[in-house]
Amino acid sequence: xxxxxxxxxxxxxxxxxxWAKLNVFLTFxxxxxxxxxxxxxxxxxxxxxxxxxxGDMLGSLVIIIVLGAxxxxxxxxxxxxxxxxxxxxxxxxxxxxxxxxCVTGFIVGISLFYNVxxxxxxxxxxxxxxxxxxxxxxxxxxxxxxxxxxxxxxPPHPSPMALLTQFHADIAKVFVxxxxxxxxAIVISGPLFARFLRNMPSNSIxxxxxxxxxAEKLPSLVNSILSSLLPxxxxxxxxxxxxxxxxxxxxxxxxxxxxxxxxxxxxTIMIATYTLGIRMGMKLTEVMNVYxxxxxxxxxxxxxxxxxxxxxxxxxxxxxxxxxxxxxxxLNLPPLLLGWIIAAVLRLCLGSxxxxxxxxxxxxxxxxxxxxxxxxxxxxxxxxxxxxxxHVNDTSFWVTKEYFGLSMKNxxxxxxxxxxxVSTIGLAGVLILNTxxx
Numbered sequence: 001x002x003x004x005x006x007x008x009x010x011x012x013x014x015x016x017x018x019w020a021k022l023n024v025f026l027t028f029x030x031x032x033x034x035x036x037x038x039x040x041x042x043x044x045x046x047x048x049x050x051x052x053x054x055g056d057m058l059g060s061l062v063i064i065i066v067l068g069a070x071x072x073x074x075x076x077x078x079x080x081x082x083x084x085x086x087x088x089x090x091x092x093x094x095x096x097x098x099x100x101x102c103v104t105g106f107i108v109g110i111s112l113f114y115n116v117x118x119x120x121x122x123x124x125x126x127x128x129x130x131x132x133x134x135x136x137x138x139x140x141x142x143x144x145x146x147x148x149x150x151x152x153x154x155p156p157h158p159s160p161m162a163l164l165t166q167f168h169a170d171i172a173k174v175f176v177x178x179x180x181x182x183x184x185a186i187v188i189s190g191p192l193f194a195r196f197l198r199n200m201p202s203n204s205i206x207x208x209x210x211x212x213x214x215a216e217k218l219p220s221l222v223n224s225i226l227s228s229l230l231p232x233x234x235x236x237x238x239x240x241x242x243x244x245x246x247x248x249x250x251x252x253x254x255x256x257x258x259x260x261x262x263x264x265x266x267x268t269i270m271i272a273t274y275t276l277g278i279r280m281g282m283k284l285t286e287v288m289n290v291y292x293x294x295x296x297x298x299x300x301x302x303x304x305x306x307x308x309x310x311x312x313x314x315x316x317x318x319x320x321x322x323x324x325x326x327x328x329x330x331l332n333l334p335p336l337l338l339g340w341i342i343a344a345v346l347r348l349c350l351g352s353x354x355x356x357x358x359x360x361x362x363x364x365x366x367x368x369x370x371x372x373x374x375x376x377x378x379x380x381x382x383x384x385x386x387x388x389x390x391h392v393n394d395t396s397f398w399v400t401k402e403y404f405g406l407s408m409k410n411x412x413x414x415x416x417x418x419x420x421x422v423s424t425i426g427l428a429g430v431l432i433l434n435t436x437x438x
Contacts, residue, residue, distance in 0.1 A: 136403075
């Protein structure tokens with residue numbers, strides 16, 4: 001019954017958006033309430049789940065998304081993104097541009113969460129696509145593949161770190177094994193898969209690609225890179241430095257505070273307002289108008305993200321996720337494969353990769369007490385499963401669709417298929433590693 005309700009709700013959501021052309025935000029609200037009623041949630045609990053779902057989702061993302069949009073708009077208007085794109089073109093050439101995007105996502109994704117990395121790097125995707133007159137999705141998928149793999153496979157990202165603790169794994173081994181598994185997953189689902197997307201049309205409403213600016217009026221390459229990627233640098237330095245300040249708690253707290261993604265973004269906005277705005281001849285009021293325009297462009301995206309959080313919370317609070325997980329626990333399969341399957345099914349049902357991974361860990365851990373299995377590989381197996389086939393109940397699906405201006409069909413054929421490739425190639429890599437290690 002629970003599986004039927006989940007499938008019915010997801011299919012209805014797709015039909016309302018694609019066939020009835022209903023607003024996505026309203027559709028999520030309707031489907032969330034319908035799912036709660038069909039799953040038998042008490043009426044008094046439904047509104048609590050609605051408030052918690054939208055609050056938790058936006059509470060953790062709204063500052064990053066808004067400040068990221070502001071920075072992205074300024075990076076575009078000032079010509080910084082154009083300068084970076086021109087330099088990439090000169091260094092790599094159009095033939096290897098997808099590989100350049102892939103490497104950029106890989107480096108940034110080591111320290112940054114997927115959502116943070118996406119909103120920081122999206123201006124570069126827009127500028128490169130504009131420079132080469134290429135589809136956004138063709139340029140962007142290699143970078144998104146790298147960010148997604150790093151987020152799902154490697155510490156210090158939330159799900160891998162939580163799985164490390166749950167399975168009592170070794171962080172160094174997980175990182176090394178994770179890199180070995182991540183590289184082929186990124187290459188195949190990124191630059192190689194992107195070749196099939198070269199002719200995919202897009203019509204983005206996000207105006208980050210602005211009119212080309214004469215070369216003499218562009219900011220310097222150093223200014224462009226430092227201003228655009230300052231949050232990445234600050235957060236990365238915080239992660240590297242923090243472990244070595246154990247005897248200075250106050251200094252450690254200060255560095256941790258400054259390296260928080262929200263604070264790092266605020267620091268960057270203040271600095272970029274000068275380096276890419278006032279220093280380049282813009283008045284402060286002009287910079288503020290750029291920021292206001294950026295917020296207007298992403299208002300509907302914020303609502304869609306928040307409403308997707310409601311549906312996830314309904315599935316959690318109703319107990320639907322636990323019922324599905326308990327059913328899967330009874331399957332007689334190898335533990336690494338079972339861990340992947342449980343995480344993949346939960347990902348399909350709940351949308352959130354982190355929630356899917358953590359829920360799967362709680363289910364598979366008791367089985368690991370009776371069946372010998374490498375805990376380091378189990379972290380990667382569950383992490384790979386948690387990335388499987390992102391679709392309409394995942395906020396990243398809608399963010400990709402709206403930013404890249406894709407139809408529902410093309411979002412499935414690009415983003416969803418890319419995530420499926422990442423997940424299945426990751427599983428294959430884990431199983432191959434397991435044969436060599438044991």
